[in-house]
Amino acid sequence: MFKRVAATLLTASLTLGAGAAMAGETITGAGATFPYPVYSKWADAYQDETGIGMNYQAIGSGGGIKQITAKTVTFGASDAPMKPADLKKNGLMQWPMVMGGVVPVVNLAGLSKGELHLDGATLADIYAGKITEWDDKRIKALNAGVELPDTKITPVYRAEGSGTNFLFTHYLSEVSESFAKTIGEGKSVAWPAGVGAKANAGVASQVAQTNGGIGYVEFAYAKQNDLNYVTMKNKAGKFVAPSIESFKAAAGNADWKHAPGMYLVLTNQPGDASWPITGASFILMHLNVEDPAAAKRALTFFDWAYSNGSDAAESLDYVPMPANVADMVRADWKRIKGADGQVWK
Numbered sequence: 001m002f003k004r005v006a007a008t009l010l011t012a013s014l015t016l017g018a019g020a021a022m023a024g025e026t027i028t029g030a031g032a033t034f035p036y037p038v039y040s041k042w043a044d045a046y047q048d049e050t051g052i053g054m055n056y057q058a059i060g061s062g063g064g065i066k067q068i069t070a071k072t073v074t075f076g077a078s079d080a081p082m083k084p085a086d087l088k089k090n091g092l093m094q095w096p097m098v099m100g101g102v103v104p105v106v107n108l109a110g111l112s113k114g115e116l117h118l119d120g121a122t123l124a125d126i127y128a129g130k131i132t133e134w135d136d137k138r139i140k141a142l143n144a145g146v147e148l149p150d151t152k153i154t155p156v157y158r159a160e161g162s163g164t165n166f167l168f169t170h171y172l173s174e175v176s177e178s179f180a181k182t183i184g185e186g187k188s189v190a191w192p193a194g195v196g197a198k199a200n201a202g203v204a205s206q207v208a209q210t211n212g213g214i215g216y217v218e219f220a221y222a223k224q225n226d227l228n229y230v231t232m233k234n235k236a237g238k239f240v241a242p243s244i245e246s247f248k249a250a251a252g253n254a255d256w257k258h259a260p261g262m263y264l265v266l267t268n269q270p271g272d273a274s275w276p277i278t279g280a281s282f283i284l285m286h287l288n289v290e291d292p293a294a295a296k297r298a299l300t301f302f303d304w305a306y307s308n309g310s311d312a313a314e315s316l317d318y319v320p321m322p323a324n325v326a327d328m329v330r331a332d333w334k335r336i337k338g339a340d341g342q343v344w345k
Contacts, residue, residue, distance in 0.1 A: 257328065
C-alpha cells in the first residue's frame, strides 16, 4: 500500500517519503502511530509533487509530546489532545489533522469479521481482568446463536504512552464506573492483566499471534493485518460495525469552534450510526519557533494535506477534517511567529 515504507510498520522510527529530499528540505516530526498510515501516504504524494520529504518518528503520542516540548522536532503528533492550560504552560498550539476509529480486534477461530458483539461495560471488564474466558455468560448474552470457544482471553494493550491508549481508556471510563475508579484513563495506565505491545502495529501483530487475544488498534491496522474486528454497542444502544461511515457519524458531533484550545474527545458520541471509540489526531507546534523556515515547511505540508489529502484519508477509512475546520486552523496558524514575525500569512 505504501510505496517506500510498507516493510517498516513495526519500527519505532520511520522515514516517510524522504528518499530524494536533502536534509535541509525534510520536515521533522514525532508522535502518534494512530495516523501513521495516512501521514505516510500523504508524505509520499507530497514528496512526489514537491521533492520535500518527511522524517516522522512513530513512537506514540507520549513520545511525540515529549519531543515537541523539548524542541527536538518541528511538530509533535498526539491522539490525546493537550488541555488548554498545558498548551499555555508549554507555549504550544494544537489542531486536529484527521479523525478515525479505535477498533477492538480479536483472534477467535471460527468467527467471521464483526460476528462478535460487545458493549462497552463488557469490554471494560475484559480489560479489568473480571471476564477471563470467551464463553463467559456476559459475552454469551450479547452473542445469541454464536458458538463461543472456552478459550482464555488474553488482553493485549499498549506498552508505551499512547494516544490510542488514551482514547480507549477514556471510552472505557465513560461507560464503566468501576473501570474509571480502578484503572482510569490516560496515555499510560496500570493494566491488571494481559500482554503489552508497542505501537498500533505491535498490538495488531501480537493479537494475530495470540489465540484468544483481544486488542485495540486504529482501523487501518486492523484492515492491513486482516484482523477480525468487533461489532460494538454504541451510546444509542445500537450495534455498529467499524467503518468510515460510522466514524463520520460520530465525528459529525464535533463542535471545534467552541472547543478551547481545540481540546475535544469524540468517544461515546450520540447517534444510531456512531462508532463509540472515535477520535481525532492532533498536531502540536510551538507558538514561538526557533527555525521559521522549518515551521513554514511543516505548515505548508499540512495546508497541502488539508486541501489534497481527503481521498487518500478516506481510502484508509480516516475521516478528513471538514473544510470550515481546516480554514479555522489555517487562520489560527497566524499565531505562530519567528524572530522576524509571522511564519504563516
